[in-house]
Amino acid sequence: MTWLNAAVQGILLGGEYALIACGLSLTFGVMRLVNLAHGDLAVCGAYLALVFSSALGVPAWWTLPLLLPLAFGAGVVLQLSVLGRALRGGDLAPVLVTFGLSVVIENLLLVGAGANTRSLDGGRLAQASVELAGGIVVSWLRVTGLLVALAVLGALQVLLSSTSWGRSVRATSDDVDTARLVGVRVRPVFATVAGVAVATAALAGVFLGMISAFDPLAGGTLLIFAFEAVVIGGLGSLWGTLAGGIALGLTQQLVGEWNSQYAVLAVHLLFLLVLAVRPQGIFR
Amino acid sequence: MSLLRLGALDVLYGDFQALFAVDLELAENESLALVGANGAGKTTLLRTIAGAMTPAHGTIEFAGSDITKAKPHFRVRQGIALVPEGRRLFPSLTAEENILVGAVQAGPDAWQLAKIYEVFPLIARCRNRRAALLSGGEQQAVAIARALASGPRLLLLDEISLGLAPAIVDDLYETLAALRVAGTSMILVEQDLDRALAACPSVACLLEGRVVLAGPSARTNRAEVIDAYFGTTS
Secondary structure (H helix, E strand, O other): OHHHHHHHHHHHHHHHHHHHHHHHHHHHHHHOOOOOOHHHHHHHHHHHHHHHHHHHOOOHHHHHHHHHHHHHHHHHHHHHHHHHHHHOOOOHHHHHHHHHHHHHHHHHHHHHHOOOOEOOOOOHHHHOEEEOOOOOEEEHHHHHHHHHHHHHHHHHHHHHHHOHHHHHHHHHHHOHHHHHHOOOOHHHHHHHHHHHHHHHHHHHHHHHHHHOOEOOOOHHHHHHHHHHHHHHHOOOOHHHHHHHHHHHHHHHHHHHHHOHHHHHHHHHHHHHHHHHHOOOOOOO | OEEEEEEEEEEEEOOEEEEEEEEEEEEOOOEEEEEEOOOOOHHHHHHHHHOOOOOOEEEEEEOOEEOOOOOHHHHHHHOEEEEOOOOOOOOOOEHHHHHHHHOOOOOOOOOOHHHHHHHOHHHHHOOOOEHHHOOHHHHHHHHHHHHHOOOOOEEEEEOOOOOOOHHHHHHHHHHHHHHHHOOOEEEEEOOOHHHHHHHOOEEEEEEOOEEEEEEEHHHOOHHHHHHHHHOOOO
């Protein structure tokens, strides 16, 4: 029964990984930008939620209506001021710039918040749990986390497939020069995509902060997990990314049930296996 | 009044100069065949008019205003639409979505989907298929429809007959003739000289980046064009 329990926990955790990964997948798909600071931006979201929730004295997820627009705005500003410029500087510039950004963010967090491991207050949601058939107990917080991830990915899918913005995003992703020539304004498309990417990363950061813990240097691990979810699921498919995230969560929890030392290693091995056997991703 | 006026355009790719002091004028409701050998600068000229490249020197005037430094989306809004060489559809979008992307800068009197499907029954049949899966003729029709969806006053057509069966090319040219009657101006780049001269009342010939011949098609004799085309003087 503990195995079944681990599997359920793994699926629930996978939703958060998919949520971080979807922003990475979107920025790479549309702008060909590999954002090495993506995980750190998620951690920033968690810290910001920590500041807001202790200042206002409310559970962390209450701060989301305040946090998400801020994160979206931060993504837009980042794209217009730094990333857009880096993209015009050749293939290597974005990698160097986002790597530098990652170092800067991690050190600013170290200075500002200290090196202690923190966790977010999930309020009553974190304590409440529900018992499923067969005696498996899951916390409402994790269930909510998965439902939120599903809702966000679903909404993103609808936006991309059936709005004018979504068509412009997909056209830009296919062929940026031609998109520009037929009248698509590429700068706003890039800026909104960056905004969505940072907002989804911050959202995932807040849920991960409530479910487990984080410190200023947690971004690197999150980035690797997000990359692995994208690669396992196959680039350019949101549902593939979700499946990739769930595959990661399942592997981590199931192997952790056997021996917790090997949990993260197993995730990386799964990733290497997929790269070797099916580099286009399992779900493509 | 002239719709488009190019004044002494120099266009460079890095150190390589592709166009030298190109002067060209196009009146409202006029159609121009732009001919020349491969590498003469025809595609570069169309892309410069559409805003993909910025000229090093010279001016581009459209409908009385200077658009030399204007962004492509602004030019589309003003009424310039390019049908690029090789069609360049968005492969993961459906035929209809490709056309809708072409309409992002559409003015009030731009073509609606219903009218496009009436003119191109070919597209109506494959509207929900992804562009990557369309036949060459269908792709070219969608590329033209995508340009028309912005409601252009000036249509720039780059090698639309390339790789297509003659019967399909005939259909496309019939559609273009109808557009011309309806008042759309065009610059047409075409390898088939006879077809180009028949389709357009005036012709200009580029040779190694320079305009070496320009005038009404009716008064230009075919041998003259061929001389200008290859740079052989008789």
